[in-house]
Each structure stands twice: as C-alpha cells, then as structure tokens.
Amino acid sequence: MATRGFRGRIAVLVVTLAAFGGGAGSADAQLLGGACGDRDLSRPFLRWLDPMQYALVGDGGFEAGARGWKLAGGAKVVSGNEPWKTSGPGSRSLYLPGGSSATTPPVCVETLDPTVRYFARNRGIVALSSLRVDALLLDSSGRVVLTLPAGVHTGLGSWHPSLPGLALLNLTGVLSGGKANVAFRFRPIGLGAKWQIDDVYVDPLKM
Numbered sequence: 001m002a003t004r005g006f007r008g009r010i011a012v013l014v015v016t017l018a019a020f021g022g023g024a025g026s027a028d029a030q031l032l033g034g035a036c037g038d039r040d041l042s043r044p045f046l047r048w049l050d051p052m053q054y055a056l057v058g059d060g061g062f063e064a065g066a067r068g069w070k071l072a073g074g075a076k077v078v079s080g081n082e083p084w085k086t087s088g089p090g091s092r093s094l095y096l097p098g099g100s101s102a103t104t105p106p107v108c109v110e111t112l113d114p115t116v117r118y119f120a121r122n123r124g125i126v127a128l129s130s131l132r133v134d135a136l137l138l139d140s141s142g143r144v145v146l147t148l149p150a151g152v153h154t155g156l157g158s159w160h161p162s163l164p165g166l167a168l169l170n171l172t173g174v175l176s177g178g179k180a181n182v183a184f185r186f187r188p189i190g191l192g193a194k195w196q197i198d199d200v201y202v203d204p205l206k207m
C-alpha cells in the first residue's frame with residue numbers, strides 16, 4: 001500500500017509541476033485551519049520534486065534543544081544542520097546512537113494516512129545501519145494505544161531527504177471528530193547503527 005501511496009504522490013507531482021509551468025518555486029507557506037486548528041504548512045521538499053504540504057513538528061529542527069521530544073538511550077542534540085536550512089537558519093540536529101530512540105511531540109492529523117519526512121545522514125556502517133520510524137497513536141491523555149510502522153530508512157553518510165514514510169492509520173479507523181493525535185518514533189536498527197536527523201515534517205492533511 002505504501003508503494004501505491006507513493007505512486008499517487010508521483011501522479012500529484014506531475015500534475016502540480018505542470019500547474020507550476022515545470023518550474024520549482026520556493027516553499028510557499030500557508031496557514032490552514034481545520035479540525036486540528038491553525039498550523040503553518042509549506043512545501044519543504046519541492047526541491048526534491050515533492051509538492052505535498054507539510055508542517056514542521058514541534059522543534060522539528062532541534063534548534064530549541066529537542067523541546068517536547070522524548071529522547072532515550074543516548075539520543076542528543078548536536079552541532080550541525082542539514083545543509084539546505086529547509087526550516088530556516090539553524091545549527092543543530094539530533095544524533096541517534098545504536099539503542100537510542102527519539103519520539104516527536106504529539107502531532108494532530110486530519111488524515112488516515114499521515115506522512116512523515118525528514119533529513120538524515122547515516123553515521124554508522126552504511127550497509128548495515130537503518131533507521132526505523134514508527135507512528136504512535138495517542139489517546140486523549142497522551143498514552144500510546146497503538147504502534148504502526150511508518151518506514152525503514154537506509155541511506156548514505158551525507159545529508160539527504162528521506163523518502164515519504166506513510167503511517168496507515170486507515171487500517172484502524174481512528175479519526176475522532178476528524179482528527180487524531182500521533183507521534184513518530186525514530187530508532188536506529190542494525191550493527192553499529194548511528195544516525196543524525198534534522199527538520200522533521202509531517203503531512204497532516206494529504207492534500
């Protein structure tokens with residue numbers, strides 16, 4: 001299903017680029033209201049031919065020291081930013097050694113298939129090191145009531161954008177009042193796995 005979702009995005013991409021006259025524009029920020037209230041949306045991955053709108057998760061660029069994130073097992077904010085400064089000027093990112101985990105602050109979504117996308121660099125043995133992302137469905141008190149896979153990332157040692165990671169909440173029919181609260185958890189997997197991530201975005205609407 002993830003493959004079909006990605007193909008769907010490619011189809012949207014072709015149509016949208018045609019509408020733009022084939023040019024790559026700047027990320028056009030837009031304030032959008034809905035069941036989740038107002039939030040800033042932009043197209044941070046347009047440079048990589050992804051026209052979908054995303055919202056930066058809370059301190060998604062780690063410039064406030066991972067405020068609101070849950071860090072465990074040695075995950076920590078370090079110096080160094082993804083080079084495109086996609087969320088704005090910055091000098092920090094998150095380091096994830098083997099055995100660690102990092103969970104975003106809660107994100108309100110209005111789609112059954114929220115997408116997470118971020119920048120990463122592989123600091124471990126490239127061929128053996130991957131980064132697993134899970135979507136955590138939260139109840140009204142913030143407790144995790146369901147964990148669903150949202151992608152396994154492999155990649156090189158230089159900074160690069162991840163592929164879109166789909167969390168298929170539609171399997172669970174969980175939207176309440178048109179919205180749900182989720183969080184995304186990052187965990188290095190593999191021998192000597194180490195990662196660095198920055199500018200973590202979620203597409204909360206799929207539009």
Ligand SMILES: [Ca+2]
Nearest residue numbers: 061081090092
């Ligand atoms: Ca940053």
